[in-house]
Amino acid sequence: MAIAWQLATVGSARDETPTVRSFTLDLPGWSGHRPGQHIDLRLTAEDGYSVERSYSIASEPERSGEVDITVERIEGGEVSPFLHQVVVTGDRLEVRGPIGGYFVWEAVLGGPLLLVAGGSGVVPLMAMVRHRARSGMAVPARLLFSSRTSDEIIYRDELDELAAAGDGFKVLHTLTREQPAGWSGFTRRIDEAMLAEALEPLGAATRAYACGPTALVEVVANALVRLGLPPDRIRTERFGPTGT
Amino acid sequence: MDDRVAEMRDDPAVDLVLDANALGGMLAGLFGADVTGCPGQCAHCHTVSMVGTMRAYTRGPGMVVRCPACAQVVLRVVQTPDATYVDASGVSWLRIAR
Numbered sequence: 001m002a003i004a005w006q007l008a009t010v011g012s013a014r015d016e017t018p019t020v021r022s023f024t025l026d027l028p029g030w031s032g033h034r035p036g037q038h039i040d041l042r043l044t045a046e047d048g049y050s051v052e053r054s055y056s057i058a059s060e061p062e063r064s065g066e067v068d069i070t071v072e073r074i075e076g077g078e079v080s081p082f083l084h085q086v087v088v089t090g091d092r093l094e095v096r097g098p099i100g101g102y103f104v105w106e107a108v109l110g111g112p113l114l115l116v117a118g119g120s121g122v123v124p125l126m127a128m129v130r131h132r133a134r135s136g137m138a139v140p141a142r143l144l145f146s147s148r149t150s151d152e153i154i155y156r157d158e159l160d161e162l163a164a165a166g167d168g169f170k171v172l173h174t175l176t177r178e179q180p181a182g183w184s185g186f187t188r189r190i191d192e193a194m195l196a197e198a199l200e201p202l203g204a205a206t207r208a209y210a211c212g213p214t215a216l217v218e219v220v221a222n223a224l225v226r227l228g229l230p231p232d233r234i235r236t237e238r239f240g241p242t243g244t
Numbered sequence: 245m246d247d248r249v250a251e252m253r254d255d256p257a258v259d260l261v262l263d264a265n266a267l268g269g270m271l272a273g274l275f276g277a278d279v280t281g282c283p284g285q286c287a288h289c290h291t292v293s294m295v296g297t298m299r300a301y302t303r304g305p306g307m308v309v310r311c312p313a314c315a316q317v318v319l320r321v322v323q324t325p326d327a328t329y330v331d332a333s334g335v336s337w338l339r340i341a342r
Contacts, residue, residue, distance in 0.1 A: 003272040040269035054266050099268035101281020102296030214261055236297075238262045 005042065008095040010087055011066060016154045020120060021084050022058060022070045025095060033061050035127035036104040036209070036237075039069065039097030043079060053079045056123040056211075056237075057098065060130035070154065072120040103237045105209060107132060111139035112202035116190065116220045118146045118212025121239055122154050125211055132169065133162055140168045144198045146190050146216070148177040172198055190216065192223040204228055211237040264309050265296035270321065274330060277340050285336040289314035295338070 008025035015021050037057055044050040059068035073084045087093070105113065105128045113132070115125040122145055132139055147153045153173065163171045174186030174194065186194055199206060208229055210220040217236045224234050264271075268280040280296035291313035298318060301308040306322035311334070318334040 003269060003278060038266075038268070052269070054269065096269050096272075099272065099278055099280065100265050100296065101268075101278055102265050102294050103263070236263060237265060 003096050003099065005094050005096045008093050010089055010091045010093065012089055013087070016070060017152050019073045019152070020070060020154050021073070022068055023083065023087070024059075024066055024068050025093065026066050027095065028065055030065055030067065031098070032064070033057055033067065033098035034100075034104040034106055035060060035131040036124045036235075037098040037100040037127075038124065039067065039095050040099065041069075041079070042094040042096070043082065044094070051078050054099070056127070058123045058126050058130075060127055060134050062131065062134040070120065070123045070126070103209065103211070103235050105131075105207065105235075107135035107137040107139060109207065110137075111141060112206045113139055113141040114199055114202055114206045114208040114224075115141065115143040116145075116195070116198075116208065116210040116212075117143065118190070118216040119148075119152070119239075120154065121210075121212030121216070121237070123211075124237060125209060126155055128209065129159075129162060129169065133165070133167070138168045140202060142170045142172060142198050142202060144172045144174070144190065144194065146174045146176060146212070148175065150175060150178075150180050150183070190220060192226065195220065195223050196227055199224070199227055199229070206233065208234045209237075210234070212239055214238040262300045262302060263296060264298040264300040266302065267300050267307055267309070268296070270307065271295070274321070274328065275338075275340060279338065279340055282338055282340050284318070284338040286311035286314060286316060286318055287334050287336045288316035290336070 008027050011024040011026045013023045038054045040052050040054050042050055042052045055069040057067045058070045071080050071083050074080045117125050132141055159171045162169055176189050179187050208224050210217050217238050221234055221236050225231055265280050268278050272278045282295050283292050284295050285292045293312055297312055299310040299312055306320055308317055309319040311318050320331040322329040
């Protein structure tokens with residue numbers, strides 16, 4: 001099935017952190033997606049110059065006819081500053097997708113589930129977390145989430161609410177640069193000891209998904225193999241220049 | 245992103261590599277389908293891996309996809325204003341489900 005470009009209308013936008021903004025894109029003809037997939041977004045200037053970027057879908061597939069994307073503003077980028085500063089409700093954008101048959105998780109696959117995110121790498125994992133909550137299947141799940149400072153924790157309030165529901169979902173935060181007074185989470189970069197602590201209650205049958213900057217994903221994938229997870233149960237998504 | 249990762253991002257060898265999953269849209273334009281979940285065989289070392297798990301280098305003039313096992317070039321794609329050039333000599337086969 002070919003993937004055609006279609007026109008999306010920006011339904012709403014909201015700030016997640018000082019540098020991260022979410023957009024709801026109305027897509028009346030949307031075929032549906034699987035948590036973890038992404039879309040390509042194309043901007044075309046009047047002179048015909050066009051740029052494409054890939055953005056992970058943040059929303060769960062239970063919502064029909066619309067998807068959310070969450071975009072980190074990259075200084076000097078061609079697309080993300082435009083999305084942050086220029087795009088308003090009602091604007092139309094060219095979108096292609098959903099894309100990606102590998103980095104996906106659906107409730108029917110079961111768990112337990114270990115999600116590991118660095119910064120905006122949390123976005124496709126959030127689609128999984130939201131889908132898990134909506135599906136009603138209480139798959140044991142943990143999100144290990146690395147951010148630099150508490151202000152930069154994306155989806156913080158929603159993650160707190162989902163964890164408070166007591167249905168088997170837990171969030172472990174680590175803040176690598178600066179921690180507020182009374183911080184009880186981790187205070188260092190994600191390493192093997194931290195992953196061992198996150199993985200321990202989930203067990204050896206865990207499915208792991210890691211998304212973030214390439215270097216972080218490499219560390220996580222290698223450590224999880226050393227901790228005994230079979231490589232085919234570890235799925236990775238490296239963030240990079242195409243995401244800017 | 246933590247500081248060490250920020251430093252490593254300045255290392256071109258680390259920064260350049262993505263999963264070919266990121267190229268899914270572009271590849272769908274070539275193959276007529278999303279092939280990121282399709283298995284393909286490296287012509288160099290004969291390892292079969294899912295296209296989405298192959299390594300993608302996207303910052304050059306073209307896109308280069310390498311085998312995750314042996315790091316040899318599997319696929320090269322260059323887009324010009326007039327045409328798309330595809331060198332698939334590094335892939336023995338690709339299985340696209342119907």
